[in-house]
Amino acid sequence: MSEARISLSLISHTNAGKTTLARTLLGRDVGEVRDAPHVTVDVNAYTLISTPEGDELTLWDTPGFGDSARLAKRLRQHGNPIGWFVGQVWDRFRDRSMWFTQQAVSNVRDQADVVLYLVNASEEPADAGYLEPEFAVLEWIGKPVVVLLNQTGRSRPAAEEAAEHERWRSLLAGYRVVRAVLPLDAFARCWVQEITLLQEVGKMLPAERGAAYARLVDAWQARREAQFEASMAVLAETLARAALDLEILPETRLTGTLRDLKRALGVGRDAHAGDAKDDKAHAVQALGARIDSDLQAGLDRLIAIHELEGHASEELLRRIALTVSIEAPVNERKAALMGGAVSGALTGLGVDIAHAGLTLGAGMLTGAVVGALGGAGIARGVNMARGRRGTTLRWDDSFLCELLVTSLLRYLAVAHYGRGRGEWRETEYPAFWPPLVSQAVAAAKAGLIATWSGREGGRESGVEASGLAPGRVATAVRPVIAEIARKLLAELYPATPD
Template sequence: MAASDPLRIHLSLVSHTNVGKTTLARTLLLKDVGEVADRAHVTETTDDYVLARSSTGGELILWDTPGFGNSVALAKRLEGRGNPLGWFLSEVWDRFTDRSFWLDQRSVRHIRDVTSVVLYLVNAAEPPEKAPYIPAEMQILAYIGKPVIVLLNQMGKPRPPEEEAAELAHWKASLAEYPFVTDVLPMDAFARCWVQEAALFDAVGRAVQPEQQSVFEELRLSWTRARRAVYASAVEALARHVWLQASAHEWVENAGFSTKVKSVAKKLGLFSTAADPIADAQTALSVRAADSFCALTKTLIELHGLRGRGVSREIIRRMKSDWSLASYAVDGVRAAAVGGGIGAASGAAAGAAADVGTGGLTLGLGTLLGGIVGALGGAGAAALYNGVRKKNGVEVSWSESAVKRFVLEAVLLYLAVAHFGRGRGDWREGESPEFWKASVEEALEAQHFSLEELRKEDTDLALPRVANAVDGIVRAVFASLYHRTV
């Protein structure tokens, strides 16, 4: 069937029951398909979906199949179909005495007849030598007789690359005796990234038959263009958020400060609104930064085909903290207004600051406290503000260290959204692994990010420069995490 339709390449997701095929299908397809539940035999039919479509009519079809139930019995029944008694048991006896078992056999034969490449999903939380069903299912896959790519699911939270590489090597060694297994890849339905999906496409390209190579290359190009378009839009959104903070400033006249900022701060319940124009300026910058971060989160969620409310406004309202201005530069040149630390943080703020210091940076509250208020690893007061004394007042803006923090937090947010598998349901704020943070900081340092140079440019020139810098940072992080160029 597959050979008779050269424009269509068929991928079949197969696994032991309740390992996560439908969840992974949702993640790869960027839409809700099938039923997801924590029980065996949730998927009872073999369903097909278009994963990619080329301009010349080619289609990459993804099949979500019922899970293997009693793998040992199924393997024995398939093996015996070559003799008359085995055929009778399979086609007649099972049909009327054990319909579920009979449907399993029909599903396997369907996969054998249609599939170009089999995607075999395993539970990586269980070592291969302790999964008794794997030898039997390898026997079933041998009966199917198609190239097999093994996907490691349920790997848990993202771990440092060397740890995942060791687990991957262990699985490859355990499956080396099966010649039809062409690749073993990490592909957690909950925490994979589109860069890892690109690696899957590479593996499929190596496995398809020579006569389908040209069709597959067109399909790969179509898929890659779609993913790169999402990536480019995400980088643009990150850059715009960073530039808004880099270019943000508040003017403090000698006569005092506008009551508008005070009313906004009072309404949100953010900070003390005592008669301090410099503190009011800082508050105004913080409110705008918080709004921008919330908008960025919403944009990234939508770009990646997810649902969710983003950063809760309640998080911002809980940020009860007073700024103290330790000193202020008035010598006519741009200098840091030192202080800006947390003066009287609430319990929630203090707890988040401690989390940052121990590597448990929580996206959302951690971002707002870390990047906006200045709880930089619980290290104390930070130089967050610049101040320029001019003839009729003072211009207050974010310092270079604060803007770099915005870059760090924005990229961490992007990584969290890009790794959020659709099968998990609605987007929710999660934790950023410490090795992500270290990788982003290293890439940021290599960019030699200069706020002073940026502020000399007009927006039309500065925004592309910020986008190039953010793009370089994200690409470097992906190269570090996955050893792939984007």
């Protein structure tokens, strides 16, 4: 056997998901997938990765073990059980179970450097009666085995998943051929788990094969890292365009009275109030339409990067209410007027009214403020500012950070999705994902905002007067997003050494 060619045999009890996992690892549809025993009837070899030096990592998809109890009983009757078994002539049609098992056993004995044994982790380990006879066969063969936990269900907090892994490790600890027990779900896994698997396999190979295998692992990791970097670029470009997007409103003036402030907010009953409110509504709709389109295009790009089928859902992707908050610079007299009008409700908001402007929104607008302004339904999302080029609306910093939370959740969902599930569909995230991502983004908020600071200078021909452009912001924010994503991946998919 060539030292540059390394083989992994994928084996399990029948109908445990071998071909589905092969599809996920290969990134393409191979074999036939049905919820029935003995769907795979032949041994099939697929190249997982190769290098210019001629190294090749092959994955063998084998028929599943069938009547394991009868198999083990027959094998125990012979001094050379495996040699006897593969030398028998089993009728493919009258004794399909033994014939299929013979194909799998022959492949493991003759081809495998390492065996990948797939188990259905949705079962209780003690209830999987096929394990003992099948591991007896693997013990007779003597090749190193990595047990892969399949059908693990929805992603759960690391402590819960670790407890499940420990149950399986404890059950299999008595088998000398079992070298590692790892999660790798055919339906929902992440690329960092693939890297962990390959690294564990490398520990089981003889030293003379180490150089070739190291090149193969490097090539595999480079492929997955390229997908990660391309994904981060998508997220950065989407965020940068949103950060620099704006709408210019028709000219309005702010006077020093509460009535005029209400009018600017769209609150009041004078003849111009409805027009001002309509202008803001149309501007927000235009901003929202552009970001919706960008999010849908970005999700399609993520799906393509990860070699999945499917398209972004046509349903509304934004899940954040997009009404208007106002950031309007005011002078000291206006600040005093507003301070009296809201009866101290702004106390503790940390806003320098006289110099930085009054921000209503970003979670800071209290019921007292709403009442003082006549019941205005003002929520977070958009800032409006009057500058030398007129009055503009743009997404506020808090909204942009929440946009990144949403984008990171979609990245994790796509990266977690196994190709064996078929066309990609967005589903509800595990309950612990959103707070975890929100916390990670909040911790990096200052660094994120710094990448688009100075954007208030206005814009001509797509370039900010301050010199900012979407490409420049994307370049600056991309490493910040990548660092957040890597921390999330490390927390969601910790290494699980035995």
